[in-house]
Amino acid sequence: MGLLVQKYGGTSVGSPERIQSVADRIVRTRRSGTDLVVVVSAMGDTTDELADLARKVSSEEHPREMDMLLTSGERISMALVSMAVNDRGQEAVSFTGSQSGIVTDTSHTRAKIVEIKGDRIREELAKGRVVIVAGFQGVSRDREVTTLGRGGSDTTAVALAAALGAEECEIYTDVDGVYTADPHVVPEARKLAAVSYDEMLELASLGAKVLHNRSVEIARRFGVPIHVRSSFNWNEGTRIRKGGSMEEVVIRGIAHDADVAKIALLGVPDRPGVAAEIFRAVGGYGVNVRMIVQASGEGGKNDVTFAVGSHDVKTVLPIVEEMRKQLGARAFVYDPDVAIISVVGEGLATSPGTAGAVFDALAKAEVNIELISTSSITITCMVRQKDVERAVRSLHQALRLEQGP
Numbered sequence: 001m002g003l004l005v006q007k008y009g010g011t012s013v014g015s016p017e018r019i020q021s022v023a024d025r026i027v028r029t030r031r032s033g034t035d036l037v038v039v040v041s042a043m044g045d046t047t048d049e050l051a052d053l054a055r056k057v058s059s060e061e062h063p064r065e066m067d068m069l070l071t072s073g074e075r076i077s078m079a080l081v082s083m084a085v086n087d088r089g090q091e092a093v094s095f096t097g098s099q100s101g102i103v104t105d106t107s108h109t110r111a112k113i114v115e116i117k118g119d120r121i122r123e124e125l126a127k128g129r130v131v132i133v134a135g136f137q138g139v140s141r142d143r144e145v146t147t148l149g150r151g152g153s154d155t156t157a158v159a160l161a162a163a164l165g166a167e168e169c170e171i172y173t174d175v176d177g178v179y180t181a182d183p184h185v186v187p188e189a190r191k192l193a194a195v196s197y198d199e200m201l202e203l204a205s206l207g208a209k210v211l212h213n214r215s216v217e218i219a220r221r222f223g224v225p226i227h228v229r230s231s232f233n234w235n236e237g238t239r240i241r242k243g244g245s246m247e248e249v250v251i252r253g254i255a256h257d258a259d260v261a262k263i264a265l266l267g268v269p270d271r272p273g274v275a276a277e278i279f280r281a282v283g284g285y286g287v288n289v290r291m292i293v294q295a296s297g298e299g300g301k302n303d304v305t306f307a308v309g310s311h312d313v314k315t316v317l318p319i320v321e322e323m324r325k326q327l328g329a330r331a332f333v334y335d336p337d338v339a340i341i342s343v344v345g346e347g348l349a350t351s352p353g354t355a356g357a358v359f360d361a362l363a364k365a366e367v368n369i370e371l372i373s374t375s376s377i378t379i380t381c382m383v384r385q386k387d388v389e390r391a392v393r394s395l396h397q398a399l400r401l402e403q404g405p
Contacts, residue, residue: 002167007039007157011174012231014044023084035125039135039157042073063108067147074134082132092130097137104138110149116163151212158215162222172231177238180253180401188402196243199252206255206342250347258339264305267330287312293371339388342380349376361398367391
C-alpha cells in the first residue's frame with residue numbers, strides 16, 4: 001500500500017473519548033499496510049477560547065504573539081493523539097509545523113506555504129511510525145512561528161499530501177461528506193458521491209464550511225484526490241477529483257454564507273485603473289474579496305460594491321475611507337446584515353433557463369436580491385441576512401436537488 005494523509009478537525013479530537021476513537025481509526029488504517037501521516041486541529045473550540053483570552057489581556061493586535069499563542073492548541077492535540085496511538089502498540093511521533101518542514105512566508109496570522117521539506121517525516125515513515133502533525137502552522141525563513149489562517153489544518157493536510165506524493169488525502173469532520181446544501185438548513189439535502197475540484201472550490205469559497213478553499217486550490221494544482229468523511233462512522237464520504245463526466249450535472253449544490261458584509265464606494269470616478277487602485281489597496285492587507293459589482297452612475301461616476309468576510313471588516317473600513325478621499329468618491333456605505341447564496345454546477349454554462357429558475361424561486365419565496373454575480377459555474381446572489389435560510393430551502397426545493405441526477 002502507498003501513503004495516505006488523514007486530517008482530523010476540532011470536533012473529531014474534541015474530547016479524550018474522541019481522541020481514543022481517532023487513535024483506533026489511525027491504528028486500523030496503519031495495520032492495513034498503509035503508511036500514514038495524520039494532521040490534527042486544536043481540540044473543539046480551543047482556538048476561539050485562546051483568541052478570546054488574548055482579547056481579555058490586550059486590546060491591541062499582536063500578530064506574532066497571537067501566532068505563538070494559537071499554535072499551542074494544535075500542539076496539545078498532536079501530543080495527545082500520538083500518546084493514544086502509542087498506547088495501542090503502534091509507534092507514532094508528533095511534529096510541529098516547523099519540525100515537519102513546513103516553510104511559510106512572513107505574514108503572521110495568514111501565512112502562505114512556500115516550501116515543504118519533508119525529509120524528517122519520510123525518515124519516520126521509513127521506520128514504520130505514524131507521523132502526527134500539528135495543523136494550521138509553519139515557520140518562516142526568519143525562523144518565526146506562523147499560522148496559516150482560517151482552514152489552515154485543511155491546507156496543511158493537502159499540502160503535505162502533495163509534497164509527499166500521497167495517494168489520497170482524507171479530511172475527517174463531523175459530517176458524512178459534501179451535501180447539496182447545509183443539512184442543518186435543509187434536512188433533505190443529499191450527500192454527493194463526487195464533486196469536481198472546480199465545483200468544490202466554488203462551494204468552499206462561497207460558504208460551504210466542510211473544506212477550506214485554499215486546500216482545494218492546492219489539491220487541484222497538484223492533482224491530490226480528497227475524500228471528505230465523518231470521523232464518527234466508516235461510511236464512504238464525498239470524493240473530490242478532476243471533473244470530466246460525459247454530461248455534467250447542471251447544479252451540484254447550494255452554498256450560503258451569512259458571515260459577510262457589504263461595502264459600497266459611491267460616486268467613484270469613471271476612469272481606467274480605479275478598480276485596480278481600490279482592490280490593490282484591499283488585497284495588500286491580505287483581505288479576500290468575495291463579490292464585486294460595478295454599477296454605472298451619472299456624470300461620469302460609478303458605484304463599486306463588494307463583499308468581504310465579517311472578520312475582515314475592521315481591517316477594510318479604514319482602507320475604504322482612505323480610498324474614498326484619494327479618489328474623491330461621494331461616500332462609502334457599510335452593511336453587515338447581508339448574506340451570499342451561490343448555486344454551483346459545471347453544467348450551468350450549457351443550461352439555458354437555470355438562471356431564470358433561480359430568480360423565480362427567490363421571487364416566490366419573497367426574497368429580494370440586492371446584487372447578482374455569475375460565472376461559468378456559479379450564480380451568486382446577495383440577500384438580506386434574515387432571508388438567507390428561507391432562500392436556500394426554496395432554491396433546493398425548486399431545483400429538485402434532493403432527487404439526485
